[in-house]
Structure formats: structure tokens, C-alpha cells
Amino acid sequence: MIEQLRFWAIIILLAFGLFFTFVSAVGVIRLPDIYARAHTASQTDTLGAGLALAAVALALGWDSMTIYAVLLLFFVFITNPTAAHAIARSAAESGIVPLTDETEVDVEPDPSTPDEGDSQ
Amino acid sequence: MAAERVLVPLSDTVTVRQTVGYAVQSCPGEAETLEFHLVVALPYDTEMPEGQSLTEDAERLLSKAESWVREDASSTNVTIDVTTSVLGDDEYLFGPRDYARTFDSYAAAHDIDRLVLDPEYQPGTTAQMLQPLERELESVGLAYDEAPVERPARHERLAGDGAERFDKIFAMFWISYGFYLVLGDPTYWFDLVTGAAVAGIVAVSLAHVTFTFPLDRIGSPIRTLRFGLYVPYLLFEIVKANLAISLVILRPSMPIRPTMTRVNARVRSGLPLLALANSITLTPGTLTVRADDQRLIIHTLIPSAREDLFEGSLERAVRFVFHGRTGARIPTPEERGDTEIIRGDDL
Numbered sequence: 001m002i003e004q005l006r007f008w009a010i011i012i013l014l015a016f017g018l019f020f021t022f023v024s025a026v027g028v029i030r031l032p033d034i035y036a037r038a039h040t041a042s043q044t045d046t047l048g049a050g051l052a053l054a055a056v057a058l059a060l061g062w063d064s065m066t067i068y069a070v071l072l073l074f075f076v077f078i079t080n081p082t083a084a085h086a087i088a089r090s091a092a093e094s095g096i097v098p099l100t101d102e103t104e105v106d107v108e109p110d111p112s113t114p115d116e117g118d119s120q
Numbered sequence: 121m122a123a124e125r126v127l128v129p130l131s132d133t134v135t136v137r138q139t140v141g142y143a144v145q146s147c148p149g150e151a152e153t154l155e156f157h158l159v160v161a162l163p164y165d166t167e168m169p170e171g172q173s174l175t176e177d178a179e180r181l182l183s184k185a186e187s188w189v190r191e192d193a194s195s196t197n198v199t200i201d202v203t204t205s206v207l208g209d210d211e212y213l214f215g216p217r218d219y220a221r222t223f224d225s226y227a228a229a230h231d232i233d234r235l236v237l238d239p240e241y242q243p244g245t246t247a248q249m250l251q252p253l254e255r256e257l258e259s260v261g262l263a264y265d266e267a268p269v270e271r272p273a274r275h276e277r278l279a280g281d282g283a284e285r286f287d288k289i290f291a292m293f294w295i296s297y298g299f300y301l302v303l304g305d306p307t308y309w310f311d312l313v314t315g316a317a318v319a320g321i322v323a324v325s326l327a328h329v330t331f332t333f334p335l336d337r338i339g340s341p342i343r344t345l346r347f348g349l350y351v352p353y354l355l356f357e358i359v360k361a362n363l364a365i366s367l368v369i370l371r372p373s374m375p376i377r378p379t380m381t382r383v384n385a386r387v388r389s390g391l392p393l394l395a396l397a398n399s400i401t402l403t404p405g406t407l408t409v410r411a412d413d414q415r416l417i418i419h420t421l422i423p424s425a426r427e428d429l430f431e432g433s434l435e436r437a438v439r440f441v442f443h444g445r446t447g448a449r450i451p452t453p454e455e456r457g458d459t460e461i462i463r464g465d466d467l
Contacts, residue, residue, distance in 0.1 A: 023366040030369060035419045036378055039407050040369065046402060047362045067302055081401035081408075088409040088419065098419060100378050100463070 010055045017051030020044050033099040034091045042084035049076050125155040125232040129223060130185055132177065133240035135269040140185050142267035143236040144192040153199040157230055158185045161207040161219055178206050203230075217415070220256035227262055235264040285328075287335045293323035332390075346441045353437055357403050361425060365404040368422055376421050380409070383416050383429065384458035386450060387438055396438045400429065417462070430454040 027040030050073055057069040128143045130136055143156065160178035182204040193200045207222050223235060241253065257264050297319035304311035368376060387396050397408045397416060405425025410417035420426040432452040440448035453459045 020362060020366065023369055027365075027369040030374060031376070033378075035407065035409065036376065036421055039404055039419070039421050040365065042401075044362060044365065044404060047358060047404075064305070071302070077402065078398070081398045084401050085397070085408050085411075088407050092409050092417075098378060098380055100380055 006058060010059050013051045013055035013058065017048050017055060019048075020051065021048035024048055034096060035088055035098045038084050038087045038091075042080045042087075046076060046080045049073075124153075125157065125230065125234070127157045127159065127223065127227055127230075127232045127235045128185075129219075129235070129237065129241060130158055130160050130181055131238065131241050132181055133238055135238055135240045135267070136181075136185070137188060138269040139236060139238040139267040140188045141192050142269070144189055146236070146265065146267075153201055154193065155201040155203065155230075155232075156189050157226070157232060158182055158189070158202065158204045159207050159223075159226060160205075161222055175206065182206070216252035216256045217412075219253060220260050220262065223257070224260040224262045233263060235262055237264045237266050239266055239269055284335070287337065288327040288331045289323045291335055291340070292327040292330055293319050296322040342444075343442060346444070350437055350441045354399055354402065354434075357399075357434070361404045361406075361428070364424060365421065377423055379420050379426060380462045381418050381420055381426060381429065382460045382462050383418055383432075383453050384456075385414050385416055385435055385453070386456075386458075387414070387435065388442070392438055392442045395441070396435060399434050399438065403428075403434070430459045 021044070024040050024044035027044060028037050031037045031040060053069050053073045053076070057066045057073075060066045060069065126143055128140060130140075140158075144154075160182055162174055162178060186202045186204055189202050190200060205226075207226060208218075226232070227235065235257070237253070237257075254264070254266075297315055300315035300318055301311065304315060306312070368374065385393065385396055387393050393411065393414065397411045400406050400416070400418060401408045403425070405421045406429050407419045407421075408416055409419050418429060420429060430453055432454070435453065436448045436450065439450065450456075
């Protein structure tokens with residue numbers, strides 16, 4: 001009974017992991033610009049890899065390898081957003097203008113008002 | 121020239137005495153009266169429990185500095201006028217930008233044209249403050265002068281007093297020993313012995329690199345426990361946001377509305393800000409593009425993610441981890457007016 005439950009839990013975790021990885025790949029292809037792609041390239045991947053690693057930990061059972069899987073999970077959760085931030089930041093620093101609603105609406109470059117005002 | 125007015129922001133550093141001395145002797149001789157404005161800018165959250173003692177410390181420092189000024193100026197024959205005040209007790213001062221703005225408005229109100237800056241200036245924050253503060257002072261257009269001081273070598277200062285140093289080494293030792301045994305075999309004597317040796321070396325050599333701030337014997341373990349509560353909450357948020365984003369991506373029409381937003385976060389620089397910015401990036405739909413002190417520039421993919429961001433639930437959770445339950449009870453960024461949707465090319 002417990003064995004069967006574990007088996008199906010592993011299958012479900014893997015299936016969801018696969019699903020989120022698939023969504024991430026679709027997102028990278030479909031989304032319009034580097035900022036939007038950075039969202040999905042790293043983030044959906046975090047959950048995809050996270051669920052797959054959780055499945056691995058469950059499959060290994062109570063073993064020292066399980067601890068490695070959990071540690072891997074931990075490091076994925078720290079490094080992934082850092083990498084996404086690094087990509088987005090370097091994109092911003094090389095002057096890539098993100099595609100936003102506003103840029104789509106006013107294609108004509110208006111005399112740009114210096115909008116440095118703080119919101120206080 | 122009638123009067124020379126100088127603004128000296130003070131903080132409790134090893135070089136504050138020399139800075140005051142420099143401020144006095146660097147004034148040009150032709151001025152008849154010298155007006156010294158000594159200010160202490162209080163960091164964030166004075167209404168929190170530790171805020172009261174911060175205010176008392178500030179007043180003690182101000183009265184000490186006032187007597188230093190009089191002492192240094194007693195040899196000259198100019199009239200000395202000292203004004204002391206505590207700034208920022210009615211507002212939140214977070215990053216260097218807030219400090220620069222506060223100093224600038226004070227200077228404008230008192231017709232001050234020069235600011236003498238302590239090179240070690242560090243008002244309550246743990247992060248190194250001087251360079252960003254200089255940058256912000258330049259951007260608000262306030263002239264400043266850095267006091268040339270002689271200071272003890274930094275490693276002595278970082279070492280701190282004995283108890284502080286012991287706390288850091290103690291914490292570092294058990295963290296690295298625990299990690300070693302997790303990877304090794306905690307029942308095998310060889311691993312126990314080598315682990316203790318390795319953890320000892322790591323603790324002695326790296327403790328002051330790992331913890332740049334003094335540890336709190338009660339506060340730090342509590343924070344660690346609260347962080348343990350934060351992780352499941354963050355996981356829940358990640359799964360929720362992932363599902364929302366996945367639905368949007370898989371829909372044929374793909375109804376995304378990317379926007380750039382600026383959110384002024386009310387968390388301290390360093391670890392809390394890192395935790396917040398990383399959590400925001402981990403949650404799909406929001407991506408931290410820039411983190412200039414407390415001004416986070418965040419790219420959001422769908423409106424619901426943006427609304428969640430503006431409601432500041434992650435910010436409150438991070439404040440809960442570092443300040444406890446009372447610290448988490450703050451208005452949302454939207455209510456504070458700390459949110460702003462900016463144009464894409466206005467990074």
C-alpha cells in the first residue's frame with residue numbers, strides 16, 4: 001500500500017516537473033522579449049527541476065543520496081533567481097528597452113519627460 | 121563673509137571625532153561666525169522597540185560632538201554657533217538616497233552650503249554606505265567634503281570585541297560542522313574528527329567574512345526559525361504563481377501585459393533585501409531587474425502578478441522573518457505610494 005502510494009507520488013511529481021519544464025520551453029519560444037523570456041526560462045524551470053528532484057528524493061527513499069537531492073534543490077532555488085536577475089540586469093545595462101504596454105501604444109517617440117520623480 | 125554654515129552628519133564610528141575636528145579647522149578664516157549643524161539621521165523604524173535606545177544614543181552622541189566643536193574652536197576667535205538635531209525620527213530612512221534627500225532638505229532649510237562627511241559614515245545600516253551616499257549626494261546636488269581621517273586598519277575594527285567574535289566563530293563552526301556531517305556520515309568517528317578539524321579552520325578563517333554584522337544571541341536563532349516558516353510560504357507562492365503563468369503561456373492568445381514597475385521596499389540593505397529581491401524573482405511573473413538600494417525595478421509579466429507585488433505580501437513576509445510580527449504590520453507598498461509603473465525606456 002505504502003509502496004504503491006510512493007510509486008504514484010513519484011509519477012505525479014515527475015509528471016508535474018515535466019509539465020512545468022515543457023511550459024518553460026514553450027514560454028521561451030513564444031514570449032516576445034528577453035525580459036519576458038527570462039521569467040519563464042529560469043522560473044518555471046525552478047519548479048520543473050524542483051519537482052523532478054523531489055521525485056528523485058522520494059524514489060531514493062531514506063538514503064544519504066536523498067540529502068544530496070534536497071541540497072541540490074536548495075542550491076537551485078538560490079542560484080536560479082540570481083541567474084535570472086543577472087540576465088535581466090545585463091539586458092537593462094546594455095540598453096535593451098523592454099516591450100511593455102506603453103511602448104506598444106505610443107510608437108511615436110514623444111518628447112520624453114524626465115520621469116525621475118520619486119513617488120513620495 | 122558673515123557666516124559659514126557647515127552640516128556634519130554624525131554616526132557612531134571610530135572616525136567621528138576626527139571628522140568633527142576637520143570640520144572645525146577646515147573652515148576658511150575670514151568668516152566671523154561659524155554655524156555648525158550637527159545632525160544624527162536615525163535609521164528606519166524608530167517606533168520599533170530598539171528605536172527608543174537609538175534616539176537616546178543619538179542624543180548622547182550629539183552632546184558629545186557639541187562639546188568637541190567648542191573644544192576645537194576655543195583657540196580661534198570666531199563666534200561658534202552649534203545646532204544639533206535628530207533627523208528622520210518621523211519618517212523611514214532606508215537607503216543612501218533617503219539620507220541624501222534628508223540632508224539636502226535640511227541644508228536648504230538652514231541655508232547650508234557645505235557638508236562634511238565622515239568616511240566611515242554608517243548610520244545604523246550594516247552595509248557599507250559611503251560610496252552610494254556620495255553618489256546620491258551628487259545627484260541631489262549638495263556639495264560635500266570628505267574628512268581626511270586616520271583610521272585603524274579595518275581588520276581590527278571588524279574583529280570587534282571578544283564576545284562578538286566568539287559568537288561569530290561559534291555559529292560558523294556549528295553551521296560548517298553540520299554541513300560536513302550531512303554530507304558525510306555522522307556515526308563514523310573518522311568523519312566526526314575530520315569534520316571538527318575542518319569546521320574549526322573554516323570558523324576561524326571565515327567567520328568574519330560570513331557574518332558582517334554582529335550576531336544577536338537570541339535574535340539570530342529566532343530569525344533562522346522564522347525563516348523556516350517563511351520557506352513553505354514562499355513555496356506556496358511559487359506554485360500558485362507558476363500555475364498562473366503556465367496558463368497564460370499555454371493559452372493560444374497569450375494575454376500577457378508586460379510592465380516595468382518601481383517599488384520602494386521597506387527592508388534593510390544586505391540580507392533582508394537579498395531575500396526579498398530573490399523571492400520576487402523566484403515567484404514567476406515578477407523579475408527583479410535592478411536593485412539600487414531599496415528601489416527595486418521589477419518587470420512584471422501579467423497584471424495579477426503585478427497586483428500581488430503591489431500588495432507586498434512577500435515584503436511583509438521578509439519583514440516578519442527579520443523583525444517579527446510587529447515589523448510585518450506595515451501598509452502595503454501601494455498604500456504607501458511606493459509603487460510606480462514606469463516606462464520601458466526609463467530604466
